[in-house]
Amino acid sequence: MSHVPRRAPRAGIHPDKSKSWLRRAWPLLKAHRALLITSLALSFIGLIVQVQIPNLVRVGIDRALVTHTAGLTRYVWLIAGLALTQGVINYLARLYLLRTAYELEYDLRSIVFSHLMRMSYGFYDRVQSGELMSRATSDIRAVQMYLTFGPSILVQCMIAVIAFVLMLSINPLLAVVAMLTMPAVAVLGVRMRKAIFPVSWLIQSRLAGVATVVDENIQGVRIVKAFAAEQRQVDTLASAADRVRWAYTTDARLRSRWTPVMDNLPRLGLALVLLVGGLMVLHGHATVGTVVAFNSYVLMLQPPFRMLGMIIMMGQRAAASSQRIYDILDTPAEIVDPPSLEVPPARGDLRFREVTFAYPDGTAALTGLDLHIRPGETVALVGATGSGKSTVGRLAARFYDVTGGQVLLDGTDVRDYPLETLRDRVGIVPDEPFLFSVSLHDNIAFGRPAATREQVVAAATAAGADAFIRDLPEGYDTVVGERGYTLSGGQRQRVAIARALLVNPPVLILDDATSAVDVRVEHEIHESLRALMAGRTTIMVAHRLATIGLADRVILIENGRVAADGTHASLLATEPRYARVLAASSEEQEAVA
Incomplete structure (x- = not known):
């Protein structure tokens, strides 16, 4: 994607609202x-x-x-x-x-x-x-x-x-x-x-x-x-x-x-x-x-x-x-860069301390969430629809600011990070990935435009996207249609994952990002991810058993707080609420299928 340096505006609009x-x-x-x-x-x-x-x-x-x-x-x-x-x-x-x-x-x-x-x-x-x-x-x-x-x-x-x-x-x-x-x-x-x-x-x-x-x-x-x-x-x-x-x-x-x-x-x-x-x-x-x-x-x-x-x-x-x-x-930005601060080295330690959050329309999402995800852990967040799972990732990347409590990355409040630094350290792949009407190379390199073809290919390989990209008429130079709809849902998700991997964030959040990928490809993605960078902290908003099985820990979210924490096997044996959520998710997937 070519980037032409733009001329900055020579002046701005006067901020005084009382003026004509x-x-x-x-x-x-x-x-x-x-x-x-x-x-x-x-x-x-x-x-x-x-x-x-x-x-x-x-x-x-x-x-x-x-x-x-x-x-x-x-x-x-x-x-x-x-x-x-x-x-x-x-x-x-x-x-x-x-x-x-x-x-x-x-x-x-x-x-x-x-x-x-x-x-x-x-x-x-x-x-x-x-x-x-x-x-x-x-x-x-x-x-x-x-x-x-x-x-x-x-x-x-x-x-x-x-x-x-x-x-x-x-x-x-x-x-x-x-x-x-x-x-x-x-x-x-x-x-x-x-x-x-x-x-x-x-x-x-x-x-x-x-x-x-x-x-x-x-x-x-x-x-x-x-x-x-x-x-x-x-x-x-x-x-x-x-x-x-x-x-x-x-x-x-x-x-x-x-x-x-x-x-x-x-x-x-x-x-x-x-x-x-x-x-x-x-x-x-x-x-x-x-x-x-x-x-x-x-x-x-x-x-x-x-x-x-x-x-x-x-x-x-x-x-x-x-x-x-x-x-x-005149509408001020709610999320702004803090004053210059020396940030700690990136480790991927993520902690939610008594976090409360409500969306702008008043919808309460989290109520006193306490959660600690250690560096290198792969954690699956499980819960009913509307329980607050996706909100966890959005707060970690500071798409929104918490209403109360703190989100700490490597011991520092995310509100104290420069936004560019924070987004480099916390990569998020949404459940509905958006692709631009440019080449696949440029889509994957969106977060790092100067990346070489070799780096793009490595990220695509780790995301399980390299094979289908090479089968396309122009390979990595293939221009996708508007919003990427010329690709299948699973292909778009793999490209979006590759885009996040190329930035190489210490914390990767997959917000149900492998829902349109079959179980085999999903397993390959995570295996490639582990092989690519040991110690990456990965949070998966999960519904499928295959995804949950890849996690070191499973966190059950209910009513905006942690209801249970453990391995898949231990929660299945001891936590009835966990079993009910899995059963409900299976029924939804069967209905969709």
Whole structure:
């Protein structure tokens, strides 16, 4: 897997929640001010050139066509030259503006994604992936569009000011007549802003709902097809899309109420200029060229009025989107690196001391768990569904922090380990292994990207995966499909085990990770593991007798605490609860089979 070094964001979002969304985004915008200011300056120069063209037309008409005091060709060439100059300036302004936009979008995506990568498991338990995808895509785009194109549109709107100043210098009365509609536009803009804001927020929220439905159905397409639920899921998406349609329809209704009025007010100004200007020409107080020029200026004012409405709508959409992004960035990571600490040598000694834990939704998982697993031991955790077996591994790897008590690795609280060091020492293979859509080599080397092919092959061999990988068309270079579904469940689990083995952790936790592997392969995996590294501490969340038989000790977990501890034979002979759990597991496996 190739890793291209990324450029770190040049700035971040201001952490002060009391500031407005724009002030919080200001450090990011400020970091790109050189490109943005260059673009805005060029746009402004382009506007100055643009407003000179109608004035040249005025002078040309009056002097070349009315009074015949100058040649027409000269003004034609001057106007053509100004038009060409404006085109070049506008090209450069657009180029720098788009560069600013892409740089801002890059930084925003990096900031949001980096924060998401720092978030703990508990955060993802609460938030839907489709919601996160929406915030990391369409919401970021809405903010980026406003931060870059908003200032550009404001500069473009300044053509009204420049044109008005020039119009005042030509004919003050006509200038005032042409600008009579401006106050009405300002009032309408404010009212439009108030009306559109809540709808903008609603649109973004409901778009996220559609993204969630699509994401879940794509990821769970096999379940959908297994239960022939395609039409039902299409109906679910249609319902979510209908809610978006309602929000968009409401937004369109508001726009149709306000936008035509704002667009047509300048045309009313044009009619007034023609009326008043025509009368002034008839009475000798203005020239024909002046009326023609003012017509051009009034037409020039139409785009700013239209863009004023656009920037108001963009601002409302960006404000709504920014709040959704800030909701993520303002959520602190629950699992953070501790201050620098010298950690003890790795031995694999794991101790749970009076550990209590409840998941973020309030579900109690462990209640006063006391457990000591010595270095090099292979321990099987057995218990009914929901007894807390898998939670033991998640706390050891510090996917969650304990509610009470301590988890000690080699005598040091896991909360005192740097996370990278802890995850190197505690490897976990989940019961549903996830593979990326890259080669098998890159999947196995995910935790250690610099690993050589020989090291990858050794880990795959220890996990019992080498044989089937070599049988594939491209061997270790075979690219697996999305989530690894081109492989069987047992093959995916063996690749996941190889991925953990390559990191070579002193503590390996197999969270029912060999459930999809047949007994023979499972035995080979553990035999290879023992031969590969004597002294590795291995914890197996187990249901099958074949898996339990490989353990040095068996721990019976019940109601979040240790109910019994011993060998398989001793527990089977002396502990009725253990026998009941095994019987229930056997019945479940037979039912599944």
